[in-house]
Amino acid sequence: MAHAPTPPDAAVLRLHALDEEDLAHVSAILQDSLIRVGDFAYLPGQRRFALVGARFDWAAEAEGRLERCRTGLHFEAVQRARLLRVPHDKPETVLVLLAVTFEPGPEAPSGVVRLHFAGGAAIQLDVECVEAQMRDIGPRWAVKSRPSHDQGLAAPVEQA
DSSP: OOOBOOOTTOOOOEEEEOSHHHHHHHHHHHTTOEEEGGGEEEETTTTEEEEEEEEEOHHHHHTTOOEEEEEEEEESSEEEEEEESOOTTOTTOEEEEEEEEEEEOSSTTOEEEEEEEGGGOEEEEEESSOOEEEEEEEEEEEOSSOOBOOTTOSSOBOOO
16 A cells, blocks of 8 residues: 655644534544554553544545545543453454444533444443544545445445
8 A cells, every 4th residue: 555645735634522513523534444453542541542543535535536544533531441342452453433422421521432343343432521633644545446335244345
């Protein structure tokens, strides 16, 4: 996979989510991101969960380009992180992010952020509040097709 320099007209996307609505927007932008298990971490001392992935750039597709971009995402005020059906002992495994959701807890603004992956894997973050930041951090590269959500497939299909 050859990485090309970012085109001069490609904006570096930065988003900050402070509530459920903001997080839904971040989720839409990150849908179909490819994330290696070895590229996420919970830092309990900093109360932070962070990951790096390769997001499909849906805005570029609307302009006729099929490309992915290296993107970082982190959550603050994380009290606990749980991996559900994530093969944490296989850091090279690539997961396909389907959605990021927030479920309010009994005492606002706390709740649970869930990162849902194809195949039933998930990461659950107990948070004091929604505070997430997403930013494009690296190169862009062309891909041959857009992710597909055909019925019956466990994960979106794409050719690199």
